[in-house]
Amino acid sequence: MAELGELGEVQAELEKRGGGILAVSVDAPQESRAVVARKHLPFPILSDAGRSVIQSYGLVHARGGPGGSDIAIPAKLLIDTRGRILWRAIAHRIQDRPDPADVLAVVRKL
């Protein structure tokens, strides 16, 4: 979750282009509300409590969460104004975190 706090610059660059970051987790909205408040996040966290979105994207880590629940595989997808995926980074191991600088470079070229 540490990655959420490092994305301020990415969010600013996306906002300049009319866009922004949308974070998604399987947490309930009230849990995410606490995260947004604590980290002063400039973007929303969406609640996929039903796992339907992570299912459709093939990003389910079955029994990877607390108490054997299904959670998301960490991933970043950059989407353009026609809904095409311009860039993506999908974790292969739990400790994989793409450097925010990587996505920042892509956003700046938009």
Place this chain on the structure above:
Amino acid sequence: MRAKVLSRPVLLSIAGLALTLGGPFVYGALLFDARMRASGAPAWPLMVLGLLLGGLAVRADARRRFKVALAAEVLFLALFAYGFFQLSSLPPAAEAARIESAIDFTLPDQDGKPVTLSERWVKGPQLLLFYRGSW
């Protein structure tokens, strides 16, 4: 009380154990750095150096205690490697790697307000960020 001068094998052995056990802690302290976190960079050289020192201790003094220390270091390095590479592996995300267009959805944000992805992307580029949650 007179300080006892520690022999060379004892010093080597202690330094070896400290480095091998310390490697993962240094790694833990540097998790905030994405590249360090992904590679485990600081842990591996420290642990391998610890192992070498433990090996030198055994070479200098073949008594059992030094062999036990070396065995502990080997075991610790193996456990760390197992956790790093095996326990942490995630299932392959074939669909997310292949799709060329985003799949639209509507989900509630942290205040329960519905957000529709396609209504956002028509306004500007969106970074969709899936993460493991706050637990």
